[in-house]
Amino acid sequence: MPSPTFRVVALGGSGAGKTVFLSTMFHEMNFRTSRRSYYLETTPEQAIALGNIYARLTDTTQPWPKATLVADSHEYVFDCVGRDPQGHRRKVLTLSFIDYAGGLLERHMDGASQAFHDLQQRIDGANALLVMIDGIRIRQLFENHPAARTYFLSTIRPMLEFAQRANCPLHFILTKWDLVCEVPTLRSLSEGERLGRVVAALMQFDFLKALVYVHSSGQVVRVIPVSSVGAGFAEVDSNGYVVKRPHGTVAPTNVDVPLSVIVPDYFKQVRASLDTATRDAVEAAVRSRLNLKPHEWLGVAASMLGRPAGLVVRTALKGTLGGDVGQEVSTLFLRWLAGPYSAKSAAIGTFRDQAEQEIASVEAVRSAVLDDFTRVVHRFEDNYPQSLLRAP
Numbered sequence: 001m002p003s004p005t006f007r008v009v010a011l012g013g014s015g016a017g018k019t020v021f022l023s024t025m026f027h028e029m030n031f032r033t034s035r036r037s038y039y040l041e042t043t044p045e046q047a048i049a050l051g052n053i054y055a056r057l058t059d060t061t062q063p064w065p066k067a068t069l070v071a072d073s074h075e076y077v078f079d080c081v082g083r084d085p086q087g088h089r090r091k092v093l094t095l096s097f098i099d100y101a102g103g104l105l106e107r108h109m110d111g112a113s114q115a116f117h118d119l120q121q122r123i124d125g126a127n128a129l130l131v132m133i134d135g136i137r138i139r140q141l142f143e144n145h146p147a148a149r150t151y152f153l154s155t156i157r158p159m160l161e162f163a164q165r166a167n168c169p170l171h172f173i174l175t176k177w178d179l180v181c182e183v184p185t186l187r188s189l190s191e192g193e194r195l196g197r198v199v200a201a202l203m204q205f206d207f208l209k210a211l212v213y214v215h216s217s218g219q220v221v222r223v224i225p226v227s228s229v230g231a232g233f234a235e236v237d238s239n240g241y242v243v244k245r246p247h248g249t250v251a252p253t254n255v256d257v258p259l260s261v262i263v264p265d266y267f268k269q270v271r272a273s274l275d276t277a278t279r280d281a282v283e284a285a286v287r288s289r290l291n292l293k294p295h296e297w298l299g300v301a302a303s304m305l306g307r308p309a310g311l312v313v314r315t316a317l318k319g320t321l322g323g324d325v326g327q328e329v330s331t332l333f334l335r336w337l338a339g340p341y342s343a344k345s346a347a348i349g350t351f352r353d354q355a356e357q358e359i360a361s362v363e364a365v366r367s368a369v370l371d372d373f374t375r376v377v378h379r380f381e382d383n384y385p386q387s388l389l390r391a392p
């Protein structure tokens with residue numbers, strides 16, 4: 001079964017924490033657990049590479065992992081895999097993260113190079129754009145360190161000029177949040193209040209403010225603080241270097257959030273882009289699911305997609321997710337629109353034949369994954385009420 005690929009482009013200057021973040025995210029989510037309906041899989045080479053980075057990161061007797069030396073970009077591909085009620089492996093969707101070095105933007109601002117052109121195309125085709133902001137610079141901003149302003153003006157600003165061309169959801173990832181939490185004026189606050197202060201500090205830059213308030217509506221803009229190591233593992237020494245504390249243990253914060261918001265935010269934007277008549281027609285059709293068995297519901301969904309309103313939906317999704325998996329993505333979108341899944345309809349043993357059971361199994365896994373994403377997003381928004389800078 002083909003699975004839709006959601007493409008994420010990550011922009012971040014050197015040392016922002018991209019590689020370490022991806023290694024921790026993968027480590028936190030690459031195994032089966034009862035707390036989550038899916039786990040991440042990747043190629044063996046990539047799993048080993050990320051595993052080595054993680055091992056080095058967490059070992060307090062070793063130095064930090066090395067900076068990435070690959071040319072200008074690297075693509076990490078993760079499959080979200082679930083198990084159906086019989087224990088069969090089901091791939092629901094694929095997430096591809098393209099990691100661009102910030103230096104690329106600085107070096108190729110003349111717009112002539114192939115790499116620059118490639119990045120433009122990737123951004124046009126992205127389903128989410130991540131702008132990684134280095135937490136050390138946020139900390140320096142609170143300390144009135146001149147290096148912070150230089151960083152925001154010479155590294156983040158060119159990235160955002162680029163980000164403006166994107167129509168997809170925009171996610172600011174604030175890395176090294178553990179170091180931000182230690183800023184004296186932020187230390188005693190709740191997580192939500194702390195993020196509120198940081199957002200207010202970022203808004204002193206007109207180019208950030210403009211992106212949030214002026215840019216056309218209909219685009220999700222979020223801020224997500226993450227720490228790949230968690231509180232107490234590292235500190236900034238007297239020379240300004242981040243060093244590991246002896247005997248520290250890693251307990252990451254929010255590393256599952258950037259991944260979990262991709263699909264819900266993208267779908268939220270697609271929903272907002274539909275005209276009212278289409279939206280009403282589609283929502284009326286998907287609401288019927290409560291009374292239907294999975295295969296019946298899929299029948300309704302398929303016939304809906306064949307009608308004019310369905311064509312509008314398919315066109316809205318097709319642009320960036322690829323025509324070959326169009327039906328699969330559209331079904332995923334309708335499932336998301338239909339809202340939380342009822343476990344009742346997943347009693348697979350009650351189905352007449354093999355084909356119906358097969359459909360019910362796939363539906364159960366697909367729904368559970370979407371429900372998991374939604375749950376993580378809600379929990380995150382409860383903890384950080386100011387994280388959503390703009391919603392469609």
Ligand SMILES: Nc1nc2c(ncn2[C@@H]2O[C@H](COP(=O)(O)OP(=O)(O)OP(=O)(O)O)[C@@H](O)[C@H]2O)c(=O)[nH]1
Nearest residue numbers: 014015016017018019020064067068176227228234
């Ligand atoms: N305290 C703390 N330090 C971090 C965290 N994440 C990264 N770091 C530090 O930042 C350094 C750089 O992180 P990387 O992930 O290698 O940075 P990168 O964005 O991949 O950088 P390039 O490969 O040079 O583009 C690490 O070696 C750590 O010292 C974090 O969550 N907390």
Ligand SMILES: [Mg+2]
Nearest residue numbers: 018019067068
């Ligand atoms: Mg790197």
